[in-house]
Amino acid sequence: MTMLTVAEARAKARTRLRSSMSTWATQPTPTAVEIALHPPTEKQVLDDQRAAMDWAASWREIAAPGADDSTAENLHDAESPHGPIIDWTERSWARVGRQQIPLRLRLRTPDAVARFVGGDEARQWRRLRERTKTIRSRFDDQDPAISATVEDTGGEADNDRIVDPIGPAIKAHAKRILGLGQAEFDTLLSVVAWLRDHPVGTLRPRQLPIRGVDSKWFETHRSLVTALLTAAGRPEAVDVLDAQPRMRMRILDPDLMPSGLGDITAPAPQLSQLTIAPRLVFVFENLESVLAMPDWADAVAVHGSGYAVDNVARLAWAHRARVIYWGDLDSHGFAILSRLRTHLPHVESTLMDEGTLTAHRDLWVQEPKPHRGEFSGLSGTEARALARLRAEGDVRLEQERIPWDTALERLTASAGEPTTSASEPAAPTGEQG
Incomplete structure (x- = not known):
């Protein structure tokens, strides 16, 4: 050797x-x-x-x-x-x-x-070590040498429990903790400390008296804030983060409309409670496509809102329906489709194939920040389209640039005939929520 x-x-x-x-x-x-x-x-x-x-x-x-x-x-x-x-x-x-x-x-x-x-790894270690000490000093009342031991609560092995809630939280989020700039880390500590020490009641993220903190900040740091608050013994304090996302949907079949409402905007849990059982759920990336849809028997159209498409899986009736997704023909469109399939594996796609891409070459634009990851769950047709748009130099075909007549023809071929013609889209009936 x-x-x-x-x-x-x-x-x-x-x-x-x-x-x-x-x-x-x-x-x-x-x-x-x-x-x-x-x-x-x-x-x-x-x-x-x-x-x-x-x-x-x-x-x-x-x-x-x-x-x-x-x-x-x-x-x-x-x-x-x-x-x-x-x-x-x-x-x-x-x-x-x-x-x-x-x-x-x-x-x-x-x-x-x-x-x-030595080198970067040594600097990362020192940063994580010091930040761990700082987090413990702020949110852990016990000495780490004691709190990380096993406490015997009754003499039986099954009753032993770990008394260190901070350690597992830091370990699970070590990469994120390391990646924070110093100002971001200081803000994180301030947010967790404030939420731990104050009743949140019905406060919204926008109302927290911490400079630079808003709903977008919480979107980015939600999992870490939640973990530290839970470890600090205040899991209920994360309620301030739970602004229920609002979704917009149109019920395309007049017979399914509750009290005649066909265009509804409401938090996802409320939409999930609608007593409807559509056979078909269209999920579109572009809101204008949702609004342009004609009447369609046993169907609804939902605005996916990009990576917020996870919310579609919160609609109980969507799990029992056929779901057709149409997103932008770019790397992020396929990333969103892959993400939706982690919740609803039976989702089908339409207008996200190589033929659609090449037939609209004159409508291509450059994708400014393409997604470089690999996406699980794509079909062969979808994977070939993704490979082609990357091979062409990271181009994208935005959903709204495809002529509506072409799009509706493909939707009809995929899902079946709508109950009205393409020239008679159903007018929105108002909002709820």
């Missing part, structure tokens, strides 16, 4: 630091990392004595007190728990004689791992 170089050992330690950082930041006891150095055999020494000597010397330098490593800090004090330790062994070889050989690298604490690794 090849002798492990200092650079290779750093690569191994770097991988371990990346994968274990969130665990190490939230546990009270130090974690040791041991890396075998794979010392040479006598034959390997004889084959290249200079290489073996240089290898041993490189590890002797790492172990030497006062030596500099990649972080340019004095990190190698053997008395310090944060310095690297090299375990040596003596080999007695017939043709080489007695030799002191480095056998194993031991890094006794996460700080020791970070200092040995």
Whole structure:
């Protein structure tokens, strides 16, 4: 086996630091990392004595007190728990004689791992470590060394429970915590502290007395705020975040309309409670397409509102209907379709194929910020269309640019005949909610 170089050992330690950082930041006891150095055999020494000597010397330098490593800090004090330790062994070889050989690298604490690794990973570790301490100091009344232990509540193993609510919350959201700028992190702490200490009642996000915080801020940071408030013992305080999203829909079949209402805007839970059972649910990205739809037997049309399309899955009656999705022919359109299918796997798409894309080449525009991810659940037809629009240079065909007659013809072919002609779209009847 090849002798492990200092650079290779750093690569191994770097991988371990990346994968274990969130665990190490939230546990009270130090974690040791041991890396075998794979010392040479006598034959390997004889084959290249200079290489073996240089290898041993490189590890002797790492172990030497006062030596500099990649972080340019004095990190190698053997008395310090944060310095690297090299375990040596003596080999007695017939043709080489007695030799002191480095056998194993031991890094006794996460700080020791970070200092040995250096670079961005070490800076990330220090940031996460310090932010974990800050969060605990603000929202955890117990000492972390105590709160992360197992508490025996009754002598039975089944009754043991973990008393550290903060640690799991930080661990689950470590990447997001690391990604916050300092100002964002300070704002996060202020928001969680305010919501923990004040009754929210019927406050909306817009009413919170914290500079720079609004509904968009909560959209971005909702999961982290929720986790920290729950860990701080105030799960009910997240009610302020639960502004029920409003959706717009049109009931295309007059026979399904409740009290004659055909154009309704209301929170998703209220729409879900409508006593309707449509056979067909159209979900369109573009509101104008929803408004242009003609009467259609046993059908409704719902405005998907981009990535808020998750709300369609909150409509109980949609789960029992045939669902047809029509979005923009661009990378985000397919991302939204894939997202909707995680909730409603039976969703069909229309006008999202390669033929539709190429037939409207003159209507293409450039997609400003294409989505580079891979999307699960796309059909072969959809995947080919996505590949084509990327191959053409990240183009997009917006839904509203497709001529309405063409679109309605394809919708009819996909879903069946509407009850009125394309020239007679049903007029909106007003809003509710």
